[in-house]
Every structure is written in structure tokens, then in C-alpha cells.
Amino acid sequence: MPAPSLPGGRADGVTLSQQEVARYSRHLIMPEVGMEGQKRLKAASVLLIGAGGLGSPLGLYLAAAGVGRLGLVDFDVVDFSNLQRQVLHGTPDVGRPKLQSARDRLLAINPEVKVETYETRLTSANALQLFESYDIIIDGTDNFPTRYLVNDACVLLRKPNVYGSIFRFDGQASVFWPPHGPCYRCLYPEPPPPGEVPSCAEGGVLGVLPGLVGCIQATEAIKLLIGTGEPLVGRLLHYDALAMKFREFRVRRNPKCPLCGDHPTITKLIDYEQFCGVRGQEAPAPAAASGLPEITVEELKARLDRGEKLFILDVRNPEEHQICRIAGSTLLPLAELPQRFHELDAERETVVHCKSGMRSAKAVAFLRQQGFRNLKNLKGGILAWADRVDRSMPKY
Ligand SMILES: [Zn+2]
Numbered sequence: 508m509p510a511p512s513l514p515g516g517r518a519d520g521v522t523l524s525q526q527e528v529a530r531y532s533r534h535l536i537m538p539e540v541g542m543e544g545q546k547r548l549k550a551a552s553v554l555l556i557g558a559g560g561l562g563s564p565l566g567l568y569l570a571a572a573g574v575g576r577l578g579l580v581d582f583d584v585v586d587f588s589n590l591q592r593q594v595l596h597g598t599p600d601v602g603r604p605k606l607q608s609a610r611d612r613l614l615a616i617n618p619e620v621k622v623e624t625y626e627t628r629l630t631s632a633n634a635l636q637l638f639e640s641y642d643i644i645i646d647g648t649d650n651f652p653t654r655y656l657v658n659d660a661c662v663l664l665r666k667p668n669v670y671g672s673i674f675r676f677d678g679q680a681s682v683f684w685p686p687h688g689p690c691y692r693c694l695y696p697e698p699p700p701p702g703e704v705p706s707c708a709e710g711g712v713l714g715v716l717p718g719l720v721g722c723i724q725a726t727e728a729i730k731l732l733i734g735t736g737e738p739l740v741g742r743l744l745h746y747d748a749l750a751m752k753f754r755e756f757r758v759r760r761n762p763k764c765p766l767c768g769d770h771p772t773i774t775k776l777i778d779y780e781q782f783c784g785v786r787g788q789e790a791p792a793p794a795a796a797s798g799l800p801e802i803t804v805e806e807l808k809a810r811l812d813r814g815e816k817l818f819i820l821d822v823r824n825p826e827e828h829q830i831c832r833i834a835g836s837t838l839l840p841l842a843e844l845p846q847r848f849h850e851l852d853a854e855r856e857t858v859v860h861c862k863s864g865m866r867s868a869k870a871v872a873f874l875r876q877q878g879f880r881n882l883k884n885l886k887g888g889i890l891a892w893a894d895r896v897d898r899s900m901p902k903y
Contacts, residue, residue, distance in 0.1 A: 513642055513667075513731060518546035527619060531573050544733035545573060549619075551732045552576035554641035556629060556657055558605040559583070560707070560717030561647030561671050561724065563595040568725040570613040574732070576621045577613065578641055581605045582628050588903065592714040629653055631776035634660040643728050645669040647721065649706055651698045652779035658683060658691035659776055662767050667740075669727050671720040674705075676713050678720035678746040681739050682727050685760060685767035688740035693761040701784040702865070709862075716748055799871050802858055802883040804891045811835075818857045822870040823889075827862060831900045833892060841866045844873060853879045860885035860892075862903075 523531070523545060534540040534548075553574050555562050558581040569577055585593075585600045585608055593605075600608035606624040613622050625637060629648075638644055638660050646657045646668055654672075661668035667684040670691060683690045723744065730736040743756045765772045810817060819836040821828055828838045839847055841861070851857070857879070861867040864887050871884045885891070893900040 513551075513734065517550040517642075518543060521546040521550045523549065527573070530617070530619070534572070539735045540733055544735070547733050548573045548729065549575040551643070552578065552641045553643045553645060553728055553732075554578040554580065554638060555645050555647055556580050556653065557647035557649070558593075558595060558609045559589065559647065559649070560592045560673060560712065561645075561721040562609070563593045564718050564721030565645055565647060565725050565728075566595055566609055566613050567616060568722060569728065570617045570620045570622070572725075572729055573617065574620065574728075576623065576641075578623045578625065578637070579606055579609055580625045580627065580629050580637065581609075582626055592712065592717050594718070629656060631656060631779065634776060635664065638664055638666060641666070643667050643669060643731060645724055645728060646671065647724075649708075651704075651783045652785065654691065655698065655782060656776065656779045659766055659773065659779075662690050663775070667731055669724045669731075671724045673712055673716045673720050674707060675710055676716065676748040678716055678723075678748070679743060680720055680723045680727070680746075681743045681758065682731070684738075684740050689758045689760040690764060690767045692766050693764045694743065694758050696761070696764070698783040702869075713748055719746065719748070799868055799875075800883045801886045803886050804896050807858055807885060807892075808896045818852070818855050820851070820857050820859045820870070821861070821889075822859060822867050823861050827903070830903050831889060831893065833860065833889065836860070841870050844870055848874060848877055848879075851879070853877070854881065856881045856883075858883050858885055861888050863888040863890050 523542070528535065531545050534545050535542060551574050553569055553576070555565050555578065558566065558579050562579065562581070566577065566579065583605045585596045585603050585605055587601055589596060590598060595612050596605065596608045604626060606626050610622045610624055613620060627633060629637070634656055644657060644661050644666055646654060648654055648657065658668055661683065662685050667682055668691070669682050671678065671680045682688070727739050730738055741758055743758050745754045745756065760767060762769045807817070819833055821832060821836045821838045822841040822844065823838070824840050825838060839850070859867040859870050859874070859882060864884060867884050867888060871882050874882055890902060893902045
């Protein structure tokens with residue numbers, strides 16, 4: 508498909524200083540970019556949703572490439588567990604807001620770029636206003652409510668949405684831009700049931716993976732801005748790092764799409780946490796929501812100290828059990844529970860735990876269906892234990 512181009516004429520009146528000519532010389536000597544393309548980049552604005560795994564390569568390369576105005580939306584603080592892949596941030600940044608750390612790094616790479624930061628959670632109330640003044644929106648989020656929100660806001664504003672997602676060894680990228688091609692809803696009309704698709708925090712991610720997917724997104728953004736090449740519009744690129752294979756799938760605009768179809772029923776932003784069946788990251792643990800019995804880490808510690816013979820069942824994966832475990836606990840991963848629950852004593856008082864309390868709540872609910880009655884879910888999981896009982900325990 509021919510490259511749809513962004514509103515033209517934006518480079519009129521833009522000039523490059525002597526220093527900028529030197530900085531961008533490897534672009535300027537390519538006919539596909541040239542002075543005109545570089546001026547277009549300087550005149551352009553790109554909004555990055557998320558300054559994490561995907562946002563890192565995106566920010567670094569778009570700043571280096573000379574995109575004139577870069578917006579960043581994030582509300583997180585740099586954590587040690589980010590550093591394995593979020594190369595925008597360094598060890599001395601741990602504890603700082605990601606936006607501060609990102610801004611420092613991007614301006615160090617290219618002080619010619621204007622970096623605008625929005626320390627907020629993207630919501631239906633602020634998305635349209637935030638997106639309004641940017642040419643391209645890049646989705647670097649890691650959750651479904653925000654992904655649908657970014658998609659819908661982009662479609663309503665007719666702005667290109669450069670999409671990427673990552674999990675373990677697999678990545679995806681596309682450009683959603685109705686009416687030139689489909690939107691995210693054409694590809695995935697319904698969100699997955701809550702909890703069915705694990706996040707990177709739950710399932711892990713190869714550190715280099717967001718580097719590659721983010722670079723694909725950055726490439727697509729630059730192509731759209733300078734109006735060259737074949738964009739990923741109408742194509743979903745899938746990357747399998749383990750097999751080192753790229754595959755491409757055609758995605759067509761769905762005429763029945765409720766958002767970008769011929770007779771749209773979604774004409775304004777909705778409640779995306781409700782749509783996706785979650786209430787965001789502060790969702791109450793399912794145990795509390797469904798009245799499953801719980802025990803706090805302090806109560807568990809006190810009972811163990813009194814010598815009570817509680818059975819502690821760890822339903823995490825073996826890799827997690829290797830990182831840290833509560834002394835005396837028995838490992839039986841959640842996925843194996845349906846085949847192996849007969850190994851457990853249904854009468855014995857059992858405390859079930861995982862990392863943060865979500866999987867163990869599922870395990871408790873499942874075991875109750877199998878007739879177990881003497882079960883308690885450890886509230887907050889082993890992370891709460893590491894925070895409040897054994898501070899020498901490594902966290903992950
Ligand atoms: Zn659509």
C-alpha cells in the first residue's frame with residue numbers, strides 16, 4: 508500500500524542550524540530523508556505512552572533522530588526490576604520518577620529536542636486533550652485498558668497509533684490508522700478475560716525484546732513523519748525471538764468494527780477498566796472480592812513461631828520458588844494443580860501463597876471446589892512476607 512502521509516507542509520519555515528546539520532548529517536545525505544525529511548522530523552511531535560521497556564528505545568532513538576517535540580506519559584518510579592530492559596534509566600535513577608530520569612537522558616542525547624512530560628495515568632478524561640497536539644501516538648503500554656483507550660482516542664482523533672507489545676520471547680508491532688487501515692479493535696474486538704493473559708510482571712520478558720520491538724515502532728514513526736517507505740498499516744508483524752523468526756499477518760479493516768467500521772457505535776471514550784473487566788492495577792485481590800478466607804503475613808509468622816503445624820503451599824512456578832521461598836513451604840505450581848491436587852491433604856490446615864496473592868486466590872477457589880475446607884490465602888503473597896516479615900528475602 509502506498510504510504511499515507513501526515514498533513515504536509517509542516518516543514519515550511521523550519522531551519523536547521525550548523526550544529527544540527529552536523530548532528531543529522533547521516534540522515535541528510537540519504538535521498539529518502541534529506542533536508543526536507545529532517546526538517547519534517549524537527550517540525551514533528553510524537554507522544555509516547557509509557558517510559559518503560561518500549562518507551563526506552565523509542566525515546567532514545569526518536570530524540571537522537573531529531574523529532575522536534577517528544578511527549579512522555581508515565582506515572583511510575585524507577586525500580587531495580589526495570590533496569591534489565593528499560594535502558595532509559597540507570598542504577599542511580601532507582602527511586603526517581605521515570606519521567607525525570609527519561610527527560611535527563613533524552614536531553615543529554617539531544618538538547619535540540621523539546622521533551623514534554625505528563626506525570627499522570629492516561630484516562631478517558633485526559634486522553635483526547637493529551638493526544639490533540641501530537642502528530643503520532645505510540646503505544647508502549649503493558650495493559651489492556653490503556654491499549655484500548657489509546658486505540659479509541661487515536662481513531663476518534665484520526666491519528667496514527669504505532670502499536671507494539673511484548674511478552675517473554677514474543678513481540679508484535681503494527682500501525683493502526685483508520686481509514687488507511689484497521690484499528691486495534693478490528694484485530695482484537697474483545698479484550699481477553701481478566702487474568703487470562705499474564706503481564707510481563709507475572710510471566711517475565713527477555714530484556715532485549717522491548718529493545719527490538721521499540722526500535723520497530725520508532726522506525727515506523729520516523730517513516731510516517733518523513734512520508735517514505737511502506738508503513739505497517741494493515742499488517743501485524745510478529746517476532747519470535749527464540750526461533751528468530753518474523754512473520755507477517757494481513758489485518759483488514761472490519762466494516763462492522765464498532766469504532767472504525769461503517770456504522771460506528773463507539774463515538775466517545777468509554778470506561779476501559781470496566782470494558783476489560785478489571786479495575787486497573789489497584790484492583791482488589793480476588794480473595795477479598797469473593798470472600799475467600801485470608802491470612803496476613805504477620806498472623807502466619809506468629810502462628811509458625813508458636814510451632815503450629817501449618818501446611819504452606821506455594822503455587823508459583825519453580826523458577827520463582829528458586830528465587831525465594833518461605834521455609835518449609837511445598838511447591839505445586841497453579842498450572843499443575845488440576846492434575847495433582849490429590850497429592851494434598853484436604854483436611855489439613857493449608858496456607859496458599861504466590862507472589863502477590865492473585866494466583867493463590869485462584870488456587871484456593873479451585874481447591875474449595877474440590878472439597879478442601881481448611882484453606883487460607885496469604886494476603887499480599889511472598890512480596891508482603893519479604894516486606895514485612897523477612898526483609899533479607901530477595902524480591903523479584
Ligand atoms: Zn476498527
